[in-house]
Amino acid sequence: MYRVFEALDELSAIVEEARGVPMTAGCVVPRGDVLELIDDIKDAIPGELDDAQDVLDARDEMLREAKEHSESMVSSAKAEAESLVNHARAEADRLLADAKSQADRMVAEARQHSERMVADARAEAERLIATAKREYEATTGRAKTEADRLIENGNLAYEKAVQEGIKEQQRLVSQTEIVQTATAEATRLIDAAHAEADRLRGECDIYVDSKLAEFEEFLNGTLRSVNRGRHQLRTAAGTHDYATR
Numbered sequence: 001m002y003r004v005f006e007a008l009d010e011l012s013a014i015v016e017e018a019r020g021v022p023m024t025a026g027c028v029v030p031r032g033d034v035l036e037l038i039d040d041i042k043d044a045i046p047g048e049l050d051d052a053q054d055v056l057d058a059r060d061e062m063l064r065e066a067k068e069h070s071e072s073m074v075s076s077a078k079a080e081a082e083s084l085v086n087h088a089r090a091e092a093d094r095l096l097a098d099a100k101s102q103a104d105r106m107v108a109e110a111r112q113h114s115e116r117m118v119a120d121a122r123a124e125a126e127r128l129i130a131t132a133k134r135e136y137e138a139t140t141g142r143a144k145t146e147a148d149r150l151i152e153n154g155n156l157a158y159e160k161a162v163q164e165g166i167k168e169q170q171r172l173v174s175q176t177e178i179v180q181t182a183t184a185e186a187t188r189l190i191d192a193a194h195a196e197a198d199r200l201r202g203e204c205d206i207y208v209d210s211k212l213a214e215f216e217e218f219l220n221g222t223l224r225s226v227n228r229g230r231h232q233l234r235t236a237a238g239t240h241d242y243a244t245r
């Protein structure tokens with residue numbers, strides 16, 4: 001390689017020292033010397049440069065083959081990807097159809113179940129209302145009958161006591177020597193009769209009040225049962241609406 005640079009330096013010196021051609025930028029150089037230097041340069045160039053050129057040519061060929069192979073692989077990968085995408089799309093459509101079918105079936109079952117619950121709750125509510133109405137009428141009738149009986153007994157006892165007091169008063173008045181005693185006794189009997197009548201009325205009122213309290217408690221229990229039935233109806237109706245949506 002040193003000879004190459006040396007020959008190039010000599011060639012440069014020849015060109016620089018050559019005589020110029022008038023009216024031009026050219027010059028006159030000794031042909032033999034220049035050709036000899038060129039031959040020296042050719043001989044001095046190592047053979048590795050040819051090998052390097054062969055390597056470059058081989059590299060270009062390998063790059064071309066690699067490019068063709070990569071393009072082939074890309075085409076194959078693209079085709080396989082499209083196949084996988086189509087398969088995945090078909091599988092997704094199938095799964096979506098299955099899910100929709102199952103969802104429709106579940107909604108239908110939920111709707112049927114909610115309708116059965118609503119029907120059962122409505123029937124139970126109607127039964128409770130009918131039972132409560134019958135018990136209300138029966139209890140009211142018994143309470144009214146008992147109240148009427150107690151009032152009648154009180155009135156009879158009151159009238160009986162008053163009549164006895166009047167009779168006793170008349171009997172005592174007829175006896176002049178015991179008029180004052182008779183008057184006091186008559187007054188006492190009348191007061192006792194009034195007190196007995198008041199007591200009977202009080203007992204009657206207490207009995208009627210207790211019966212009405214029992215009836216009120218029964219009605220409250222019936223109303224709670226009816227409210228529970230209505231709540232079940234509303235809850236079942238809400239479930240039905242949700243299932244329908």
